[in-house]
Amino acid sequence: MKDFLIFDGIHKSFGQYKAIDNVTISINQGEVFSLLGPSGCGKTTLLRLCAGLETPDAGRIILDGTDISNFPPNKRKVNTVFQNYALFPHMSVRENIAFGLKVAKKSRSEIKKEVDFMLDLIQMQDHADKKPALISGGQKQRVAIARALVNKPQILLLDEPLAALDLKLRQRMLIELDQIHDEVGITFLFVTHDQSEAMSLSDRMAVMNEGKIEQIGRPVEIYESPVSSFTAAFIGDTNFFDGRVIEILPENYSRLSIDGLPEAICFNDSERAVGDMVHVSVRPEKIMMQSQSPSVNHKMNIIKGVVENLVYLGGSTKYWVRSGEWMISAQQHHHHFQLDEKPLKWDDEVWLSWHADDGFMLERYHLDDEKMLTMPEDGDLLAEDIGDDEQLDDDYEFEKKRHHEI
Amino acid sequence: MNNLMMIMNLKKSGIMKFKISNEIKLSLPSLLWLLVFFMIPTVIVVLISFKNPDPFGGIGVGWSINGFSDIMNSYFAVILWRTVKLSLLTTIICLLLAMPVAIYMAKADAKIQNLLLLLIVIPFWTNFLIRIYAWKTVLHPEGFLKKIFFTFGLVPENGSLLYNEGAVLLVLVYAYLPFAILPLYTAIEKFDFRLIEAARDLGSGAVRSFVKIFLPGISQGIISAVMVVFIPALGSYVIPDMVGGPDGEMLGNKIAQMVFIDRNLPKGSALSTLLILAVILPGLIRIFIKKSNLTEAIARHKRPKVMQ
Numbered sequence: 001m002k003d004f005l006i007f008d009g010i011h012k013s014f015g016q017y018k019a020i021d022n023v024t025i026s027i028n029q030g031e032v033f034s035l036l037g038p039s040g041c042g043k044t045t046l047l048r049l050c051a052g053l054e055t056p057d058a059g060r061i062i063l064d065g066t067d068i069s070n071f072p073p074n075k076r077k078v079n080t081v082f083q084n085y086a087l088f089p090h091m092s093v094r095e096n097i098a099f100g101l102k103v104a105k106k107s108r109s110e111i112k113k114e115v116d117f118m119l120d121l122i123q124m125q126d127h128a129d130k131k132p133a134l135i136s137g138g139q140k141q142r143v144a145i146a147r148a149l150v151n152k153p154q155i156l157l158l159d160e161p162l163a164a165l166d167l168k169l170r171q172r173m174l175i176e177l178d179q180i181h182d183e184v185g186i187t188f189l190f191v192t193h194d195q196s197e198a199m200s201l202s203d204r205m206a207v208m209n210e211g212k213i214e215q216i217g218r219p220v221e222i223y224e225s226p227v228s229s230f231t232a233a234f235i236g237d238t239n240f241f242d243g244r245v246i247e248i249l250p251e252n253y254s255r256l257s258i259d260g261l262p263e264a265i266c267f268n269d270s271e272r273a274v275g276d277m278v279h280v281s282v283r284p285e286k287i288m289m290q291s292q293s294p295s296v297n298h299k300m301n302i303i304k305g306v307v308e309n310l311v312y313l314g315g316s317t318k319y320w321v322r323s324g325e326w327m328i329s330a331q332q333h334h335h336h337f338q339l340d341e342k343p344l345k346w347d348d349e350v351w352l353s354w355h356a357d358d359g360f361m362l363e364r365y366h367l368d369d370e371k372m373l374t375m376p377e378d379g380d381l382l383a384e385d386i387g388d389d390e391q392l393d394d395d396y397e398f399e400k401k402r403h404h405e406i
Numbered sequence: 407m408n409n410l411m412m413i414m415n416l417k418k419s420g421i422m423k424f425k426i427s428n429e430i431k432l433s434l435p436s437l438l439w440l441l442v443f444f445m446i447p448t449v450i451v452v453l454i455s456f457k458n459p460d461p462f463g464g465i466g467v468g469w470s471i472n473g474f475s476d477i478m479n480s481y482f483a484v485i486l487w488r489t490v491k492l493s494l495l496t497t498i499i500c501l502l503l504a505m506p507v508a509i510y511m512a513k514a515d516a517k518i519q520n521l522l523l524l525l526i527v528i529p530f531w532t533n534f535l536i537r538i539y540a541w542k543t544v545l546h547p548e549g550f551l552k553k554i555f556f557t558f559g560l561v562p563e564n565g566s567l568l569y570n571e572g573a574v575l576l577v578l579v580y581a582y583l584p585f586a587i588l589p590l591y592t593a594i595e596k597f598d599f600r601l602i603e604a605a606r607d608l609g610s611g612a613v614r615s616f617v618k619i620f621l622p623g624i625s626q627g628i629i630s631a632v633m634v635v636f637i638p639a640l641g642s643y644v645i646p647d648m649v650g651g652p653d654g655e656m657l658g659n660k661i662a663q664m665v666f667i668d669r670n671l672p673k674g675s676a677l678s679t680l681l682i683l684a685v686i687l688p689g690l691i692r693i694f695i696k697k698s699n700l701t702e703a704i705a706r707h708k709r710p711k712v713m714q
Contacts, residue, residue: 051607052606052607053603053606053607072606073603073606073607074606074607074608074609074610074611078607079607079608080604080607082600082603082604084600086598086600086601086603086604087604088601088604088605088619089601089623090622090623090625099605099608099610100608100609100610103608103609103610103614104609147608148607148608151608151609
């Protein structure tokens with residue numbers, strides 16, 4: 001069903017701070033929809049508005065045709081998986097899961113049946129009588145999901161559910177979440193600052209920045225054809241070039257002049273006119289690197305440069321190539337046994353080339369975007385997430401310790 | 407891997423043993439203090455309660471249980487009932503008053519928190535006796551409270567706010583309220599209010615969330631508050647003595663009377679012994695609860711086998 005959950009012109013401020021600024025989103029029934037953005041972009045506030053833990057200043061939230069904007073949280077058929085799980089510490093796993101059903105005054109036998117089904121789904125039958133303090137972070141996470149799902153909500157809200165887990169566990173929980181979604185078919189609204197989580201799980205996603213929606217679309221649309229420089233920079237890495245349209249070519253192409261680089265040909269579906277100042281985004285993995293001059297093709301843009309820095313990432317290597325005043329990042333995958341190849345080294349002369357279809361002309365609208373460009377600064381290179389990872393809480397520590405011991 | 411874990415466990419237990427012995431060494435001075443100035447006197451009191459009185463107010467020769475039987479057939483039941491009733495009421499009223507204060511304090515900004523804590527502590531800078539004496543003035547038949555109440559027709563001309571159970575209860579609550587607020591505040595400050603949000607999210611109303619999630623979450627604080635209010639209230643002497651009069655007497659006053667006026671030390675000791683038993687009982691319950699928490703904490707240290 002389309003338009004199952006609608007955020008209609010939502011505004012929400014905390015004092016002077018505008019957390020949500022005129023957000024309108026429509027979510028379909030049964031889909032996994034992600035809200036993605038840096039910390040402070042308003043994604044969690046939007047989720048809390050949906051759960052009823054906050055009330056909007058203006059706008060409506062419509063769930064399955066009913067305006068739920070002013071319903072208290074306990075009157076909404078919506079359940080939340082909280083960031084730190086918020087399991088009740090004085091109750092066992094079983095009691096935690098049964099809580100919502102008890103509140104709903106279901107019969108004992110019914111509660112037992114449904115809780116057992118959930119324990120089965122999350123594979124926690126053996127730990128049913130343990131208190132939350134005695135189970136690991138990944139297990140807590142699954143209990144939190146079961147506790148929410150057992151109430152058969154119309155929408156399951158997930159607030160950074162994987163943030164407290166370490167990388168390996170996070171990857172496994174992602175797959176489990178996906179399986180659970182396939183099994184129960186409930187609509188998921190998923191909040192995260194981690195683009196890889198959002199990309200791998202969502203049917204559609206909304207990129208948020210400073211309380212506004214930047215772009216809504218399928219992950220592939222958002223990655224491959226970002227509509228704003230913020231989206232391009234926040235989702236994955238990208239190179240930005242400042243350019244000016246100098247000639248319109250047939251088939252939606254344009255010729256651009258970029259200071260300090262040869263003229264470039266770029267796809268121009270946004271109908272920018274001659275003389276427009278544009279911002280061209282080219283993803284590092286779309287740039288090919290060769291140590292010999294590539295054959296000339298009229299849709300290929302070729303730039304000569306010198307390798308200034310490189311980082312070996314295992315499956316691929318990331319290079320920063322200097323060409324005039326520009327620093328261009330390019331990512332190359334290794335298709336052969338790396339040690340047999342003659343890898344490119346520091347100060348090697350290289351030719352970079354990218355296809356006209358792989359560049360996007362965008363409007364540049366804030367200076368902050370520049371901070372997100374991936375320039376090689378020590379210590380920054382391997383930072384996996386843009387956002388806060390400060391909550392290395394007990395669960396996380398617990399998981400880490402456990403991994404060391406095994 | 408198993409061997410390694412075993413070695414690590416052994417090591418851990420070794421460290422534990424070392425720690426415990428060290429702890430005992432460090433607490434030896436205070437243990438000694440408690441032994442000499444609390445345990446031994448208590449034992450002496452219990453022993454005296456089984457002695458015969460001596461006509462000059464000392465301890466006579468031979469053993470008897472007259473001290474206990476003398477209490478049983480006197481005014482004892484009334485006083486015991488009043489003592490327990492007043493102590494329980496004090497505890498309940500203190501908890502009810504302290505709870506909203508503690509919640510407000512725990513949720514307030516750090517600045518306001520410190521200010522409120524200071525305000526709670528400030529009365530302790532004045533001598534306890536003087537504060538009780540102040541109440542005597544406030545409640546006095548010529549005092550302003552009486553006059554105000556009288557003008558509104560709340561008390562008759564010859565009625566008194568002083569020297570009754572109500573006065574004792576009022577001043578007991580006044581005296582012990584800070585002791586109820588502090589442990590509750592400490593517990594509530596540590597409470598994760600997101601749990602309430604989670605309960606609300608799961609369909610629970612405000613009352614249910616409070617009773618099923620909030621109260622169990624701060625149970626340790628509640629238990630501490632009950633202990634620090636109920637036990638001292640049971641043994642209160644100064645407050646009923648100053649504002650209670652004959653109608654507000656409690657066990658403490660009775661003991662003092664037996665020792666200083668009746669000059670019957672064994673009888674006073676017998677009553678003290680009963681009071682000690684009454685105090686120890688909730689203490690034992692407390693220890694029992696703590697013990698079960700301790701075993702839980704130990705169990706927590708044994709890492710669960712988790713699936714991979």
